[in-house]
Amino acid sequence: MTTGFWNGQCLWQELILEHQPVLRIFDNICSKISKVVIKNYNDANMHVILESKPDPKASFGGSGKVIYRVRDQQVVLEKSPVKSSGYVEQVKSAIYHLHFGDLGGRPLRVIYFVLGTMGCLVIISGILIWLVARDKSNVAPHKRAFNLWTANIFMASCLSMLPVTAFTMISLKFIAKPTQADIYHLYFYAWLVLSVYFIVRKKLNITNNQTLVLSAVLCMAVPIVDGITCGNWFWHTFSIGASDILFIDVLFCSLSLLCIVVLVKMKAHQAKGGSLADRMITAKPANVPA
Structure with a gap:
């Protein structure tokens, strides 16, 4: 994960500059973006998928996800990282926090x-x-x-x-x-x-x-x-x-x-x-x- 971040700096900076609306979704949520996936890059069907982990002070478990369609700058899926977390997701998040x-x-x-x-x-x-x-x-x-x-x-x-x-x-x-x-x-x-x-x-x-x-x-x-x-x-x-x-x-x-x-x-x-x-x-x- 560190190696990927180390090499993906330019692409991540481009995403921040060109697609600010997708990042504003997390402005009022106590979470940090943990993973960025870009599908169909430079294609008409290009989507940006953001996954986030909640701040442990707000919620020790759970994860958030946003799927953003670049073509019309629309959010097609939004899941809060601090709400609606099931038992399995809570356990996985707890193991993740303790491991890393x-x-x-x-x-x-x-x-x-x-x-x-x-x-x-x-x-x-x-x-x-x-x-x-x-x-x-x-x-x-x-x-x-x-x-x-x-x-x-x-x-x-x-x-x-x-x-x-x-x-x-x-x-x-x-x-x-x-x-x-x-x-x-x-x-x-x-x-x-x-x-x-x-x-x-x-x-x-x-x-x-x-x-x-x-x-x-x-x-x-x-x-x-x-x-x-x-x-x-x-x-x-x-x-x-x-x-x-x-x-x-x-x-x-x-x-x-x-x-x-x-x-x-x-x-x-x-x-x-x-x-x-x-x-x-x-x-x-x-x-x-x-």
């Missing part, structure tokens, strides 16, 4: 992101501890090989997600009219290729180092490419109040700097000898068949 953390604004989303990242770190560190704990001389070689392959596949799949995400966002900037299928194809095929590459390399230190390098480079490239292709430099988005685009660019810039810091500290720690876990990541367990 949009009930408390951007600060709560940042907290959700931090907590989600902490959960990922706990899982990854748990896998490494599990691998170290089973690197014992009394464990059969075939079991140790299985443990290493399990950790290798898990680490390759997890650590390649961040650089693939940045790569997808950069690639979409060079597609004239990106669709949801383009997002899926770019992301999942790139994720598959990168994961298979690290799995075949079969060295956890290579997976760790190269994903950090790729993440640092590609995450920093996200705001740079956005500025070059769309003119959305930090100072410009700040001056026009495009807070969502500015937030995404700042986020990826921060992630890039964080990856650089982690990479530098990790190299310095390994130069001092590292810990048992570091040596476990660097070298394959002894007497384990390839």
